[in-house]
Amino acid sequence: MDDDDLANRKVFFRKCLEHLSGAGKAIGVLTSGGDAQGMNAAVRAVVRMGIYVGAKVYFIYEGYQGMVDGGKNIVEANWESVSSILQVGGTIIGSARCKAFRTREGRLKAAHNLVQRGITNLCVIGGDGSLTGANIFRKEWSGLLEELAQNGELNEEQVEQHAHLNVVGMVGSIDNDFCGTDMTIGTDSALHRIIEVVDAIMTTAQSHQRTFVLEVMGRHCGYLALVSALACGADWVFLPESPPEEGWQENMCIKLSENRARKKRLNIIIVAEGAIDTQNKPITSEQIKELVVKQLGYDTRVTILGHVQRGGTPSAFDRILASRMGVEAVVALLQATPETPACVVSLSGNQAVRLPLVECVQMTQEVQKAMDERRFKDAVQLRGRSFESNLNTYKRLAIKLPDDQIVKSNCNVAVINVGAPAAGMNAAVRSAVRVGIADGHKMLAIYDGFEGFAKGQIKEIGWGDVGGWTGQGGSILGTKRTLPGKSLEDIATQMRKHSINALLIIGGFEAYLGLLELSAAREKYEELCVPMVMVPATVSNNVPGSDFSIGADTALNTITDSNVEHLTEKMKTTIQRGLVLRNESCSENYTTDFIYQLYSEEGKGVFDCRKNVLGHMQQGGAPSPFDRNFGTKISARAMQWISTKLKEASGKGRRFMSDDSICVLGISKRNLLFRPVAQLRKETDFEHRIPKEQWWLKLRPLMKILAKYEASYEVSDSHQLEPVHHRGHEEPAAI
Numbered sequence: 001m002d003d004d005d006l007a008n009r010k011v012f013f014r015k016c017l018e019h020l021s022g023a024g025k026a027i028g029v030l031t032s033g034g035d036a037q038g039m040n041a042a043v044r045a046v047v048r049m050g051i052y053v054g055a056k057v058y059f060i061y062e063g064y065q066g067m068v069d070g071g072k073n074i075v076e077a078n079w080e081s082v083s084s085i086l087q088v089g090g091t092i093i094g095s096a097r098c099k100a101f102r103t104r105e106g107r108l109k110a111a112h113n114l115v116q117r118g119i120t121n122l123c124v125i126g127g128d129g130s131l132t133g134a135n136i137f138r139k140e141w142s143g144l145l146e147e148l149a150q151n152g153e154l155n156e157e158q159v160e161q162h163a164h165l166n167v168v169g170m171v172g173s174i175d176n177d178f179c180g181t182d183m184t185i186g187t188d189s190a191l192h193r194i195i196e197v198v199d200a201i202m203t204t205a206q207s208h209q210r211t212f213v214l215e216v217m218g219r220h221c222g223y224l225a226l227v228s229a230l231a232c233g234a235d236w237v238f239l240p241e242s243p244p245e246e247g248w249q250e251n252m253c254i255k256l257s258e259n260r261a262r263k264k265r266l267n268i269i270i271v272a273e274g275a276i277d278t279q280n281k282p283i284t285s286e287q288i289k290e291l292v293v294k295q296l297g298y299d300t301r302v303t304i305l306g307h308v309q310r311g312g313t314p315s316a317f318d319r320i321l322a323s324r325m326g327v328e329a330v331v332a333l334l335q336a337t338p339e340t341p342a343c344v345v346s347l348s349g350n351q352a353v354r355l356p357l358v359e360c361v362q363m364t365q366e367v368q369k370a371m372d373e374r375r376f377k378d379a380v381q382l383r384g385r386s387f388e389s390n391l392n393t394y395k396r397l398a399i400k401l402p403d404d405q406i407v408k409s410n411c412n413v414a415v416i417n418v419g420a421p422a423a424g425m426n427a428a429v430r431s432a433v434r435v436g437i438a439d440g441h442k443m444l445a446i447y448d449g450f451e452g453f454a455k456g457q458i459k460e461i462g463w464g465d466v467g468g469w470t471g472q473g474g475s476i477l478g479t480k481r482t483l484p485g486k487s488l489e490d491i492a493t494q495m496r497k498h499s500i501n502a503l504l505i506i507g508g509f510e511a512y513l514g515l516l517e518l519s520a521a522r523e524k525y526e527e528l529c530v531p532m533v534m535v536p537a538t539v540s541n542n543v544p545g546s547d548f549s550i551g552a553d554t555a556l557n558t559i560t561d562s563n564v565e566h567l568t569e570k571m572k573t574t575i576q577r578g579l580v581l582r583n584e585s586c587s588e589n590y591t592t593d594f595i596y597q598l599y600s601e602e603g604k605g606v607f608d609c610r611k612n613v614l615g616h617m618q619q620g621g622a623p624s625p626f627d628r629n630f631g632t633k634i635s636a637r638a639m640q641w642i643s644t645k646l647k648e649a650s651g652k653g654r655r656f657m658s659d660d661s662i663c664v665l666g667i668s669k670r671n672l673l674f675r676p677v678a679q680l681r682k683e684t685d686f687e688h689r690i691p692k693e694q695w696w697l698k699l700r701p702l703m704k705i706l707a708k709y710e711a712s713y714e715v716s717d718s719h720q721l722e723p724v725h726h727r728g729h730e731e732p733a734a735i
Helices: 003-016 039-052 063-069 104-116 128-150 156-161 187-206 223-232 248-261 285-296 306-310 316-335 357-372 376-383 385-398 425-438 449-455 485-497 509-520 552-571 592-602 625-649 677-683 695-706
Strands: 026-031 056-060 074-076 121-126 166-171 210-216 236-238 266-272 300-304 343-348 351-356 412-418 442-446 458-460 500-507 532-536 662-668 671-676
Touching (some): 026 039, 039 121, 039 316, 039 695, 063 104, 063 128, 121 128, 128 156, 128 166, 128 357, 166 316, 187 306, 210 285, 223 236, 223 385, 223 625, 248 266, 316 343, 316 695, 351 357, 385 425, 412 425, 412 509, 425 500, 442 449, 449 485, 485 509, 500 509, 509 532, 509 677, 532 625, 625 662, 625 671, 671 677
Parallel strands (some): 026 056, 026 121, 210 266, 500 532, 532 662
Antiparallel strands (some): 343 351, 662 671
16 A cells, blocks of 8 residues: 555545544543552543544543542643553552642643643543542533632633633542442452462362451442452352341351351351441451450451452453543543533443443432431442342342242253353353252252253252352353254153243354254244253353353463463563464465464564464463353343243143243343343344354454554444433343
């Protein structure tokens, strides 16, 4: 491509971006409050997207303090300024508490420093306090400029030219304590640090019978403690939003002793640092240790993670989340008008949305007010439907009711894994088994997929049988790619022999194909006329009907850890290196070997070339916190659907023939949906084993823009300002 062609191509793409033109605009980006993994990814996205659309972008070092101090603390950034920071934890532009900015005098200095550089667009990455400060600054802006003009520090032209300040926030907080977003930047990475410690602790159970009390961050929000408890199957969890009921000391000790009686060698208790009782009195990890030692005499250890939860590199989820939010923040600034209120870029389901900053902050403050007033049920609901769902799921899976308190359904429900193994499958099976037992069903485990199903490798599985499964990789039940087509008669026979009333399938594309075959065979085999639901679990994330599959997040982290961290080490040398990622089936001709040989030959004497085929290691290892949580919750929801179907048919003896009785359960945008396989057939590209539409392909323009390719960004993919809702029961259940 010659220079003229390149110039013409750039003109074409610039025209595509005219509606996003940043020409003549300046954007300031700062990080404030506590640091969080992923902040650098957000900064990188803001800088590169801003530069891409023609705006000037300025680093504001040391948060609001740097804005007040000015000078070398406000520096224009270029494309290379944010190179190689995607994988770096913390924040390269610094963060600091600033008393001066809380005063009008300090904000006057900050306004003057911004106007001197033409900055009228501000992107703030921080917690609710930081975002509140930004909104106050925005409201006072015109008054501050008038005062500066009266003092002779600005002229009328400057005041008129910079009359309005636009503010967009992104929430960087490992606590996930901001209402209006499903996840804040840094939360997923903090969960990784916690789960790494829990997994390490669990290995000591092989040689010692111990109780571990693990204290995690969360002075006002128990999200980290709650999701960690879900992700590791903790015996007990203490949260500020949901204090334990009176008499918890005795109940907890009974639970721990029952677990020991079942030969469980390790007890895990997770405590949020802000845990309280119903009287708002603190519950400390040391108090819990003393109670366990005194009442039970167990060898007990306390582990306080502290700031290690903020450390390390960001997870794949946080890198992607922060990048998407950073791009959306720039788009929001460019689209803002003087009438547009300050907004915060949030995550809802798998979509980046904009919400009014003030309303989000007010709702966040309402949570603390509810806790102060001991309205704990309100506090849980104000945290959002996702938090409430997590809490309810944990309670249901952690404590088994006595048999005489469970109403028996007289139904047998079977669970099976199909296809390649995916990290998180075992968490899904554990969840299904325990929810099924709590609903009064007899749970049956099918071993080795449809092949084992046909051979009758089926046996009852109990509550205690799935203890400790959450953190284990692979498939304990065994899984194979074999489809049921050639064994339908044998499978029908086993369905009849074991009186199976419903079937839960956990797997990938083969599981989906198997479900289609079972659906087609219903007219011939009445034994197959039972409720059937599939939960997607595959590292390929290619199941129609769901944006996410169990195992995909773990695979992404494996890829990130294997490639990017290796690349980072290499880049510490004086030789610059690049990274080429290739999908195994992207081209018959441009194979991994061909590309390796091409680069080796053309780069001879200039650079070295290495290749690394990850292969099956992407399917192995311990599941990520996301996959443990996702597998647990989506499987529990699938079992609730099965129980509802069985209850509706109770005593009627009817066969299930309708399309809505054989479904795939998946998350689509912001909703959990049960989609009939008959409907999904039309949306499937069977030749390539993928859905015809894949939402994540919309991320490709962002990837190209941030990697300095020419690409157009569709504003239609961005969301306008949306209202903030108190997420009551009318809202979809978020994962």
